[in-house]
Amino acid sequence: MTATSQSAPLYITMHAADNVAIVANDGGLPSGATFPSGLVLREHVPQGHKVALVDLPAGSPVRRYNVTIGNALKDIPAGSWVHERLLQMPDARELANLPIATVKPEPLPPLEGYTFEGFRNPDGSVGTRNILAITQTVQCVAGVTDFAVRRIKAELLPKFPNVDDVVALEHGYGCGVAIDAPDAIIPIRTLRNISLNPNFGGEVMLVSLGCEKLQPERLMPPGTIPLVDERNVADVGVTAESKLDVVCLQDDAHVGFMSMVDSIMRQAEEHLERLNARQRETVPASELVVGVQCGGSDAFSGVTANPAVGFCTDLLVRAGASVMFSEVTEVRDGIDQLTSRATTPEVAEAMIREMAWYDAYLQRGSADRSANTTPGNKKGGLSNIVEKAMGSIVKSGSSPISGVLAPGEKLRQKGLTYAATPASDFICGTLQLAAGMNLHVFTTGRGTPYGLAEVPVIKVATRSDLARRWHDLMDINAGTIADGSATIEEVGWEMFRLMLDVASGRKKTWAEHWKLHNSLVLFNPAPIT
């Protein structure tokens, strides 16, 4: 037994009306363990798993977060381990007769005086990093672009010390796809809007193959990059027709592979020169565009890390910043909580529209929201998607929800926005990048080394055991909340301050330190041909 598991048996209840609680002790607790309430365990219960606080007769509702997460499939005596095989999951809430904009939270007092050092862009947005991104119209060019990027990093980047990195926006889209299918708009606008992420300073350059379905003009129609166009005209003197900066590999001018590589490097150098002139300046915290997400969740996610993120979300909203929460299947079961928090009926209707679209998308594949939970979630104590969703929604804090984005759309407002995305970590991160995220917060209970090359990712551990073992991967330990050594508010403030440091470039996240990053994964609900 470890020292911590010898400490007094401890369970955590989320609401006074709950009839189950989760075991907090590292390593779980053995049969016979007695809680201060007098409850005695009838069997071993792993850490993060549920224990019945009272006798639960067959068919009765099992409540956590004051929500029915399932009905008992047989009699469950008090002190038993309540796991997924003992629960019948309730049906999904219908998307009709929902409470619409019924909750009017008292506006929280504004939070003033907080700033960070960011890169102000010509369009008014602010970057937290200074990165040259090279957009690709199609996967076919990925190898050539990667070769060129390695040479750019080795030969050009040292000449431009203000530029943090060069990143190829590699993806699997562009050809072999039904590009005129209605849903193809999602991957196309995602890629377009990622190219315009504030961390790239409005410098857009494309590498194209030539014969692909996603032609450069379709990816970046005239007018999508107006500020760069103006600058190109002024600085380089190019004509309005040639304003899109494209290196086309099939161009007749290229003879040999090195001609392509040299061409990409030549174009990159022009962008690097302009990026290198960018300077950090003091900007208000309201310029943060934060995407919050969870992955590898356990039963502590909804107890420690996600509530701390929720508190921090409220701080950000009070500071006038933009915050996005996402992951359709992880909020679907709490739709009534969300529609009631919408600022207007239009916002609530947009939320319902996105949920209905996703229900239909899943149904087309003969799946439903229950396909979300993973073996790791269940091992971590989450019995089903209802329980997981209740713990996920708390990331959104308590502020009113003032906006809704469809997948791949660009965010254009402050405050709390529901950005509809799949829950898949890389797809959600990719879509939040497209929305314009300049800082990412990611909570994990089971542990994932997740990172993105395009934006800093602050990772939050839900348990002290994970934070201890992954001490050089996790940026914040929210497990201190379960240990009783910190409060949700304290960890929320720690997160807020770390955000300002990371956004300013004063601190690097562990993922940045090790250069750990996952692939961009475009959400493509349209057919592949």
Ligand code: CA
């Ligand atoms: Ca996720």
